[in-house]
Amino acid sequence: MSTDSPLPTVVLVHGMWHGGWAWERVAALLEASGHRCVRVTLPGEGRAPGDPTFRGHCDHLLGVLAGVAGDVVLVGHSYSGALLGEVGDAPNVRAMVFVSAFCLEPGESVGSVNDAEAGSQAGRDDIRRVGDTLVIDPDTARHAFYHDCTPEDAYAAAERLTPEHAGVRDTSVTRAAWRDVPSHFVVCTLDRACTPDVQRMMAARLKSVSELESSHSPMLSMPHAVADAITEFAARTGAAA
Template sequence: MTESSTPAVVLVHGAFADAASWSGVIAELQEHGIPVVAPPNPLRGLAADAAYVASAIAQIDGPVVLVGHSYGGAVITVAGAAENVVGLVYVAAYVLEKGESLGELQGRFPEPPLGASLRPASYPVSYPAATAVELAIVPEAFPQVFAADVPAEVTRVLAAAQRPLAAGAFTEPASAAAWRTKPSWVVVAGADQAINPDVQRFGAERAGATSVEVAGASHAVAMSRPKEVADVIRQAVQATPA
């Protein structure tokens, strides 16, 4: 991506989804002339995923507003330490402290329905011997847990196409907390069944973030309410230096 006077927006998807989950938000941002890219998030572990996203950021000339959904919030917390990142936007996401894991943060609050709806499977980490565990949402629970305000015919496709998250990502501590030195914004999904909304509110308060709550929104708020999410991202772009 070439240098622009407007900060570029980099959208990082979370677990059980892919970059297409940002489609509505991308369209909204592009309509306002904001350069945007949505790289794949490998979902194999916090350090590795953050390094991948940081490599994508490093190839952008100029400032970047980094946006993370769900587990993608943990990823941008680490990757956001990159020098050209000028703002962070968390969308129904985990806002970790340095040294903190997803499990530690979530463990301070009542467990959401997501926890009981995960199905483990194995995947190879070195052929042919070693394996590790990854987690996906059981298809029957996916609509209610992940995307209750998205049309049923869409959620059936999302459930079939979901991308699992390595189980180890839940216990891996964040090596940095970029929000300590970068301005941040948080979109709270008020009816989230995957990440307790109180976890999102706590993260926003701890980070001193500008917080916007979308009442009645599911975890898939970027899909069901793309304009509201894009509006917050635009605020971040307008508030950060070009």
């Protein structure tokens, strides 16, 4: 790898209830190909300290980005697509990748988009509110998020999920950074949490789209394909140069 034109850092952001652990396999593959990776863990109960609200998540991600020297490819899964749209035009972000992620217009929220179409197995009727948090039960998570993973991976991931602040699902975004930053959408065609139809509606907002025959969690079930999608889009946009 040339020191004159280093590869960009890939910043990986997880979805609701998850943590930076969800990206471990993809990060290992990207690092083997020469990329530095940052696996973000957003504030929340049982996760990173700090403000667990949507605004707190945005501020946390901005802080992470500010601490990265050089160019960034920003990757979001599921809920964190809303964060990419809100703060993804930070000065060092050169490209973004939405992996079954919420690519939202101003005024939309994760909940309003996901609940507008029937079929999600992780919609408002599938999760529980406990105080100020939202909880998804392990059995529900295994069926909605990990049905193409090995049983061992599905059980291990479901047991690591943590409560999410109730407001993040229904907070409306105010910005759409994907309009100004080259962005790619990875549609997961077997997804039971964010249905393929909902994903394709959001993907149509972008100029670059690919599809994986995957559940909602391809970072666990097919990490090589996810890593390839990231590096290929980075190369096409010049973020790899």
